[in-house]
Amino acid sequence: MKKQIIEKRQAKRFRTRFICRYIIEGEKEIKTAPVENISAKGILLEVDNPLPIETRLALQLDFPPAHKTIFCKGRVVRVEEKMRLSKYGLGISFTEIDKNDQEIINNYIERMDIDKILRKAIELKASDVHFTTDLPPVVRIYGELKALGNTIYTSEDLKQIIYGILNPYQRIKFEKELELDCSYALPEGHRFRVNIHKQQGNIEAAFRIIPQKIPTIEELGLPVVVKELALKKSGFIIVTGPAGSGKSTTLAAMIELINQTSGEVIVTLEDPIEFLFTPKKSIIKQREIGIDTISFNNALKHVLRQDPDVILIGEMRDLESVSTALSAAETGHLVFTTLHTADTIQAVNRIIDMFPANQQAQVRLQLAECLRGVIGQLLFPRKDGQGLVVATEILIVTPAISSLIRQGQTQQIYALIQTGAQYGMRTMDMSLLELYRKGLVDYEVIIPYAKDPLVFKK
Known part of the structure; x- marks a missing residue:
């Protein structure tokens, strides 16, 4: 994949899917594109034609968690040529956004941060983390199950969270086979074995925490x-x-x-x-x-x-x-x-x-x-x-x-x-x-x- 990058990404991005309408500064035509991911600082649009870096845009985001349209302004800071033919990723950095709307986006980012959940599981010395529809994350600690906080995740929440850790090939394989075994790693190196599956039509996942250090035979207590x-x-x-x-x-x-x-x-x-x-x-x-x-x-x-x-x-x-x-x-x-x-x-x-x-x-x-x-x-x-x-x-x-x-x-x-x-x-x-x-x-x-x-x- 070819990329044109002007500014390095500074905020963690989360995969999502909703509609953005935008107007290029100086023009009147309203264009529409799907949002592929969002961060506290901006969005990534999927478009048919790229725009020059620094192009200014007026944005209308039909962001589901806001339950309303968010009006804001942004500029193009990144252009990616997508693997799919004739598609481009347009990285937009917010330049003007209402404080309340920014707070809605920040809360969404906080809620959907799977890395934060996984780090907490590691801190608790859990062996497994379960993501199940209409329940908070559940960890297994020395064989016992324990809810991790009180945040309830809907079917759509989990789809967004789980799809966010998959690459395009993994998503295609899962959608074809409805089962997927894969691995996931935190930026600091902690690794997980992941099983993604469906349950009553909902996408769910089980994460097994892999120790960072390979234990010795003696440390495992094996003969x-x-x-x-x-x-x-x-x-x-x-x-x-x-x-x-x-x-x-x-x-x-x-x-x-x-x-x-x-x-x-x-x-x-x-x-x-x-x-x-x-x-x-x-x-x-x-x-x-x-x-x-x-x-x-x-x-x-x-x-x-x-x-x-x-x-x-x-x-x-x-x-x-x-x-x-x-x-x-x-x-x-x-x-x-x-x-x-x-x-x-x-x-x-x-x-x-x-x-x-x-x-x-x-x-x-x-x-x-x-x-x-x-x-x-x-x-x-x-x-x-x-x-x-x-x-x-x-x-x-x-x-x-x-x-x-x-x-x-x-x-x-x-x-x-x-x-x-x-x-x-x-x-x-x-x-x-x-x-x-x-x-x-x-x-x-x-x-x-x-x-x-x-x-x-x-």
């Missing part, structure tokens, strides 16, 4: 065997658990360990990119689906030609991506991915069940040969209210477990996990019991997740 898995030279490693269980954070800690200790080429395929890595001993290429490549499958088709040692696949969503990932692991690459399953054994079964019956024997053979381990995890609020603590189930593929996978007897794996402490294995019950005995979690919080609740009464 030592997780570090050992991260430093494998080849094979297939799965992190599984429900949404919000910290899978992405665990993978980031494992990738960062490789980055700090080994010279590898690491390629990540993410939707969207969450943690940002700084190359240290390794080269890291982070590719975002929809921006750097069309799809997971498309990226996986070409990733082996990028000379990778380590491949991170944000999520395996279908048979084709699983098949490619297994092939990469078989050919000497270290492949990380995530699944949404209740435990480690279900993760193994999920992969096998993705394939038709006539291919499952081959898939079992591939898994038996290349699967190195599965990390299952859950997050629980700490008893002292100081954050969350992770509980893990660890499956390490020993020769005995490899044989069970090959023979299709995965139902017997649990017994080997129970007795596999020397390999670093543990069941979820073992992890929950350890957290409970250390006084880190409440009995009532963890007991619904126990396979054998009687263990906690012994």
Whole structure:
């Protein structure tokens, strides 16, 4: 996009859509154009023909929050050639505006400032922020939901707020698919994973706060065997658990360990990119689906030609991506991915069940040969209210477990996990019991997740 810029923007702009009528100084013709965004200092019009910088205009703004027409004056300070054919963006700076009308615009800007809401969520140490129609923003703090202020947002408010963080390609994709995963960053660097969706026809969003610093495996409270898995030279490693269980954070800690200790080429395929890595001993290429490549499958088709040692696949969503990932692991690459399953054994079964019956024997053979381990995890609020603590189930593929996978007897794996402490294995019950005995979690919080609740009464 070509731009002609005379004055640098000094005020934060908010995407909006309403009609502006304007008259060029010295002329009589009234022209009409839609307003694309507004700030406390001015507006951006979408026009068919550009005007010279410093052109003076008389403006009539049909600004919905004012419930009336705002009459003011402005001058052209910026001209942008739009991506759409024969359209231009005209940046207008207010030169004369009534004090009350300026206050209406200022209040609107204050109300629609999503960055202010997100900064407050970070200050409160929230993990998530929910924007829902006819409710104030709601944050999740250590698992509990809490309203953030008393400001109620209408369906139109949320549409304006949410569309304001999207680029044109993202808006087109959302309007086509009615679902969108993307990322958002504050100017100071805080990042968010964002899901935009519709609910009863209303556009709404959930923001997941991504820690600025990638935590270490030790800081996350993960067992030592997780570090050992991260430093494998080849094979297939799965992190599984429900949404919000910290899978992405665990993978980031494992990738960062490789980055700090080994010279590898690491390629990540993410939707969207969450943690940002700084190359240290390794080269890291982070590719975002929809921006750097069309799809997971498309990226996986070409990733082996990028000379990778380590491949991170944000999520395996279908048979084709699983098949490619297994092939990469078989050919000497270290492949990380995530699944949404209740435990480690279900993760193994999920992969096998993705394939038709006539291919499952081959898939079992591939898994038996290349699967190195599965990390299952859950997050629980700490008893002292100081954050969350992770509980893990660890499956390490020993020769005995490899044989069970090959023979299709995965139902017997649990017994080997129970007795596999020397390999670093543990069941979820073992992890929950350890957290409970250390006084880190409440009995009532963890007991619904126990396979054998009687263990906690012994």
